[in-house]
Amino acid sequence: MTADAGRPASEPTSDAAVVELSGVAKTFGAGPDSTTALTGIDLAVRSREFVSLIGPSGCGKSTLLRLVADLIAPTTGEVRVNGKTARQARLDRDYGMVFQAPVLMDWRTVATNIELPLEIMGYDKAERKRRSADLLRLVELEGFAERHPWQLSGGMQQRVAIARAIAFDPKILLMDEPFGALDEMTRERMNVEVMRIWQETGTTVLFVTHSIPEAVFLSSRVVVMSARPGRISRVIDVDLPRPRTIETRESEAYFHLVTEVREALRQREGQPVGPDDRDPTSTDRIRAEGYA
Amino acid sequence: MAVAVPSAVRASTAGEPGGRPSRRRRALGIGIVLLGVLVAWELAKWLGGDPWRIHATIGGVPIDYEHVPPLHWRIADDLSLPHVWDVVRAFVDPAQRNGAPLGVVLFGQAMFTLREALTGFVLGALLGLGLGILFVHSRLAERSLVPYVVASQTVPILAIAPLVAVAVKADWLSVMFVTAYLTFFPVTIASLRGLRAADARAFELFRSYAATRRTTLWRLRLPSSVPYLFSALKVAAAASVIGAIIGEQAAGVGAGLGSAIITYNQYYITAPERLWATIVMCTVVGLTFVGLITLVERLFMRGRYRPPEVAR
Numbered sequence: 001m002t003a004d005a006g007r008p009a010s011e012p013t014s015d016a017a018v019v020e021l022s023g024v025a026k027t028f029g030a031g032p033d034s035t036t037a038l039t040g041i042d043l044a045v046r047s048r049e050f051v052s053l054i055g056p057s058g059c060g061k062s063t064l065l066r067l068v069a070d071l072i073a074p075t076t077g078e079v080r081v082n083g084k085t086a087r088q089a090r091l092d093r094d095y096g097m098v099f100q101a102p103v104l105m106d107w108r109t110v111a112t113n114i115e116l117p118l119e120i121m122g123y124d125k126a127e128r129k130r131r132s133a134d135l136l137r138l139v140e141l142e143g144f145a146e147r148h149p150w151q152l153s154g155g156m157q158q159r160v161a162i163a164r165a166i167a168f169d170p171k172i173l174l175m176d177e178p179f180g181a182l183d184e185m186t187r188e189r190m191n192v193e194v195m196r197i198w199q200e201t202g203t204t205v206l207f208v209t210h211s212i213p214e215a216v217f218l219s220s221r222v223v224v225m226s227a228r229p230g231r232i233s234r235v236i237d238v239d240l241p242r243p244r245t246i247e248t249r250e251s252e253a254y255f256h257l258v259t260e261v262r263e264a265l266r267q268r269e270g271q272p273v274g275p276d277d278r279d280p281t282s283t284d285r286i287r288a289e290g291y292a
Numbered sequence: 293m294a295v296a297v298p299s300a301v302r303a304s305t306a307g308e309p310g311g312r313p314s315r316r317r318r319a320l321g322i323g324i325v326l327l328g329v330l331v332a333w334e335l336a337k338w339l340g341g342d343p344w345r346i347h348a349t350i351g352g353v354p355i356d357y358e359h360v361p362p363l364h365w366r367i368a369d370d371l372s373l374p375h376v377w378d379v380v381r382a383f384v385d386p387a388q389r390n391g392a393p394l395g396v397v398l399f400g401q402a403m404f405t406l407r408e409a410l411t412g413f414v415l416g417a418l419l420g421l422g423l424g425i426l427f428v429h430s431r432l433a434e435r436s437l438v439p440y441v442v443a444s445q446t447v448p449i450l451a452i453a454p455l456v457a458v459a460v461k462a463d464w465l466s467v468m469f470v471t472a473y474l475t476f477f478p479v480t481i482a483s484l485r486g487l488r489a490a491d492a493r494a495f496e497l498f499r500s501y502a503a504t505r506r507t508t509l510w511r512l513r514l515p516s517s518v519p520y521l522f523s524a525l526k527v528a529a530a531a532s533v534i535g536a537i538i539g540e541q542a543a544g545v546g547a548g549l550g551s552a553i554i555t556y557n558q559y560y561i562t563a564p565e566r567l568w569a570t571i572v573m574c575t576v577v578g579l580t581f582v583g584l585i586t587l588v589e590r591l592f593m594r595g596r597y598r599p600p601e602v603a604r
Contacts, residue, residue, distance in 0.1 A: 066496075069496075069500055070499075071496050071499060071500070090499070090500060090502055091502045092502075093501065093502055095500050096500075097496070097497060097500045099493045099496075099497075101491070101493065103491055103493045103494050103497055105494070105512075105515065105516075106596050106597040107515050107518070107595065107596050109595070116511070117501050119511070120498075120501045120503050120507055120511065121501065148595050148596070148597070149597075150597035174500075
């Protein structure tokens with residue numbers, strides 16, 4: 001498995017919008033107690049893009065993801081996925097989902113957890129076995145097929161959850177802070193892993209995260225959001241060359257982008273950005289590192 | 293639901309949890325408690341019961357022991373609280389002149405009652421689970437019916453049982469109904485919780501698979517309700533034996549532990565130890581049934597996450 005298998009080194013995206021949100025708003029509750037979670041959302045995600053949603057708590061990034069997944073419906077506006085309504089896309093099983101917790105079934109083995117969506121979708125047994133074996137290899141968990149989830153570490157459990165999410169070749173992978181509960185070292189390893197999987201499978205990824213380095217490292221584009229009301233404040237293109245490796249994290253361009261995202265996040269808090277902040281000097285670079 | 297459990301710790305419990313040493317210790321604990329109860333029982337009789345006159349030969353050693361208790365407690369006299377060995381001997385003595393030993397007779401009755409209890413239990417458990425499944429899928433049904441489910445358990449079973457016996461002619465059928473009446477309730481309440489117990493995100497996951505209600509029921513709701521269900525089934529198993537006994541008495545069934553209780557109640561003045569022996573047998577039947585459920589539970593819980601014992 002090579003990191004750049006089947007993919008050009010440059011941004012591997014096409015122009016077709018896979019996910020398209022236009023004029024989307026979401027309000028929870030009604031009357032004086034209502035909360036506007038999202039307002040004026042316009043976003044188009046192209047095929048094979050890796051788009052991260054980043055922002056403070058309460059900026060509605062998870063809500064946005066759940067709107068795309070058709071777990072909730074927008075108050076106004078439209079969500080189109082692969083040219084269909086989000087609901088139709090869900091019924092067509094266009095989505096694979098990964099949550100912050102692995103959400104594995106403890107009564108199932110690792111292999112049968114991965115096979116769960118395949119069972120539901122009516123794949124025959126031989127095909128299920130073949131796929132789960134392939135996926136276990138992909139997430140580097142060969143030999144753990146017959147274990148139960150609780151016998152695995154947190155990072156391993158999350159890898160099982162990722163394998164399960166891509167088991168049925170969904171066109172879109174929706175990930176809601178998938179590595180939020182992992183320690184920093186595991187998280188960085190998982191970042192490399194998820195990127196390798198993305199490159200090998202060619203899915204489109206919408207990725208919610210709290211971590212600036214993670215967003216920059218993984219994404220083709222970073223969507224910066226702000227809170228009260230939740231909205232998109234900036235979209236930053238990440239043109240770091242691929243394949244990205246550990247060295248990518250130490251490159252000049254990477255630091256610049258991390259700083260740019262951080263400034264964008266700070267701006268929306270209403271704090272004017274001083275000249276020191278805009279200048280990626282050495283002190284800033286240290287801060288960027290420390291943020292990880 | 294397996295949610296981020298630190299690995300290495302769990303891996304060590306992967307083998308056979310609750311291995312032999314701890315099981316043996318548990319059995320020892322239960323034995324010590326039983327022994328304690330029996331000692332307290334005889335101690336009460338020694339202090340405030342009727343005079344002891346023991347003349348027997350055990351293993352060729354003659355025992356002659358006489359003792360007049362210093363106090364006089366009504367509850368400790370031979371009528372209220374027969375000697376433990378008298379109760380034990382009642383099992384061996386013939387139930388009727390030249391008949392089989394009481395223990396054998398009671399065992400036959402116990403099997404009869406256990407069979408009734410089992411059929412009522414199955415009916416009640418299925419009804420309880422069925423109601424639970426209905427309620428988690430229909431808010432309307434839940435809101436309008438659950439109060440009646442609860443109310444049903446406030447009606448005294450002793451009053452209901454004869455009505456059922458009159459309404460349903462067949463003896464065994466009315467016993468089954470009374471038993472089911474007592475057993476469906478805990479199962480309904482537990483399945484209401486258990487069928488909703490899965491992680492909210494697991495439900496979202498199934499939604500993202502466009503899974504049908506039926507698929508979600510079979511692959512998510514029912515498996516995650518198993519621990520809840522078995523707690524309720526154990527309560528229901530114990531209740532079903534009581535239900536069968538009450539049902540037998542109300543329907544005037546001529547066999548089973550219920551009728552045995554009535555019979556030996558009538559002879560209580562002359563042979564209290566026989567009623568006690570019957571009570572012991574009822575308990576044994578209840579424990580056996582609950583034990584069976586526990587075995588089945590173990591089968592179902594195989595491979596599942598069990599929280600480690602935490603020092604308290």
